[in-house]
Amino acid sequence: MDYSSWMINTSLDLNINPHRLHEELPKKEVENNFLSLNLEVKKSSVKQESAGALAEELKRVSAENKKLTEMLTEMCENYNTLRGNLMEYMRKNPDKEHSSSKKRKSESNNNSIPMGVNGTSESSSTDEESCKKQKEDIKTKISRVYMRTEASDKSLIVKDGYQWRKYGQKVTRDNPSPRAYFKCSFAPSCPVKKKVQRSVDDQSVLVATYEGEHNHPHPSQMEVTTGSNRCMTLGSVPCSASLSSSPPTATLDWTKSKSSSESKNTSPKTESPEVPQVLVEQMATSLTKDPNFRAALVAAISGKMLHNN
DNA sequence: CGGATTTGACCGGCGC
DNA sequence: GCGCCGGTCAAATCCG
Numbered sequence: 001m002d003y004s005s006w007m008i009n010t011s012l013d014l015n016i017n018p019h020r021l022h023e024e025l026p027k028k029e030v031e032n033n034f035l036s037l038n039l040e041v042k043k044s045s046v047k048q049e050s051a052g053a054l055a056e057e058l059k060r061v062s063a064e065n066k067k068l069t070e071m072l073t074e075m076c077e078n079y080n081t082l083r084g085n086l087m088e089y090m091r092k093n094p095d096k097e098h099s100s101s102k103k104r105k106s107e108s109n110n111n112s113i114p115m116g117v118n119g120t121s122e123s124s125s126t127d128e129e130s131c132k133k134q135k136e137d138i139k140t141k142i143s144r145v146y147m148r149t150e151a152s153d154k155s156l157i158v159k160d161g162y163q164w165r166k167y168g169q170k171v172t173r174d175n176p177s178p179r180a181y182f183k184c185s186f187a188p189s190c191p192v193k194k195k196v197q198r199s200v201d202d203q204s205v206l207v208a209t210y211e212g213e214h215n216h217p218h219p220s221q222m223e224v225t226t227g228s229n230r231c232m233t234l235g236s237v238p239c240s241a242s243l244s245s246s247p248p249t250a251t252l253d254w255t256k257s258k259s260s261s262e263s264k265n266t267s268p269k270t271e272s273p274e275v276p277q278v279l280v281e282q283m284a285t286s287l288t289k290d291p292n293f294r295a296a297l298v299a300a301i302s303g304k305m306l307h308n309n
Numbered sequence: 310c311g312g313a314t315t316t317g318a319c320c321g322g323c324g325c
Numbered sequence: 326g327c328g329c330c331g332g333t334c335a336a337a338t339c340c341g
Contacts, residue, residue, distance in 0.1 A: 165312090165313065165314085166313075166314055166315080167314090167332095167333070167334075167335095168315090168316085168332070168333060168334080169314090169315075169316075170330095170331065170332070170333095172330080172331070173329090173330065173331085179331085179332095181332070181333075185313090193332095195332095
C-alpha cells in the first residue's frame with residue numbers, strides 16, 4: 001500500500017522574503033541578526049539609513065507573517081477539501097454490512113452509538129448486573145480495521161502485534177466468506193475479541209472488527225519502548241488509528257490508497273470526529289518534525305516580536 | 310506433550 | 326412459539 005500519498009508535504013517553502021535571508025543564512029545568523037536589530041532599536045541615536053533598513057526589515061517580516069497566515073489558511077482549506085473528499089468517498093461506498101436488512105439491532109446500535117467512559121457505579125448492583133454492564137461496556141468499544149491482502153491469500157490473519165487465539169469460525173448469511181473469531185490470548189484476563197472476515201465486494205480486503213479494550217500494554221511496546229510511531233510496530237496492519245485503544249465506533253479504511261472505485265467498504269458512521277483528529281495529529285507531528293517549518297516559525301515569532309517593539 | 314486450530318453442536322436474541 | 330442466525334463452546338485434531 002502506498003501511504004506516501006497520505007503524507008502531507010511539510011517542506012513548506014517559506015523563504016518568501018525578497019532578501020532570501022533565511023535561505024542563505026544559517027539559523028544562528030538569523031538570530032544574531034534579530035539581536036542586532038534589537039540593539040539598533042535601543043540606540044537613541046538612530047541613523048537615518050539604519051532606520052530605513054529597520055523599516056524595510058519590518059516590512060519584510062510583516063510580509064512573511066502575512067504569507068504564513070495565508071499558508072495556514074490554505075492548509076486549512078486543503079484539509080477541508082481532503083476531508084470533504086473522504087466524506088464523499090464514505091457516502092459513495094456505504095458498508096454493505098450495514099445496508100443489510102437482516103442486520104441485528106444490537107450490533108448496529110453498537111456501531112453507531114458512541115458511548116461514554118465505562119460506568120463505574122456498579123457497587124450497588126448484583127454480580128449478574130455488573131457482569132452484564134461490563135459486557136455492554138466491552139461491546140461499545142468497537143473499532144474496525146480494513147486491511148488489503150493478496151487475493152490469493154486465504155488465511156484470515158490480521159497481524160496487529162497482539163496474540164490472538166481462534167475460537168470459532170462461521171459462514172454468515174450476508175457474506176460467503178467465513179468469519180473467524182479470535183480472543184486476545186496475550187493476557188488471560190484480556191476481554192478483547194476480534195472478528196475477521198473478507199469483504200463481500202473485494203475479496204482481497206480483510207475486515208477486522210475489534211471489540212473491547214486491551215487491559216495490557218501492546219506486546220511490541222513492551223519490547224520496543226523507544227519507538228515514536230506505533231504504526232511502525234504493527235506488522236502488516238495499515239497505518240490506522242482505529243485499533244481498540246481508540247475511542248469506540250471509529251472505522252477507518254486506509255486501504256483507499258487504491259482508486260476509490262476499487263474498495264467499497266466504509267460506512268457513513270465514519271463521519272465521526274475521529275478522522276479529523278487523526279489527520280490533525282499527523283499534520284502536527286509532521287510539522288513539528290520539519291526543520292523548515294521550525295525555522296519559519298522562529299522567523300515568524302521574531303517578526304512578531306519586532307512588530308511589538 | 311502442550312498449545313493452537315478446526316469444526317460441529319449448542320445457546321440465546323430477534324423477527325415473524 | 327418457532328425458526329433463523331450470529332456467537333460461543335468444547336472435543337477432536339494438528340503441529341512444533
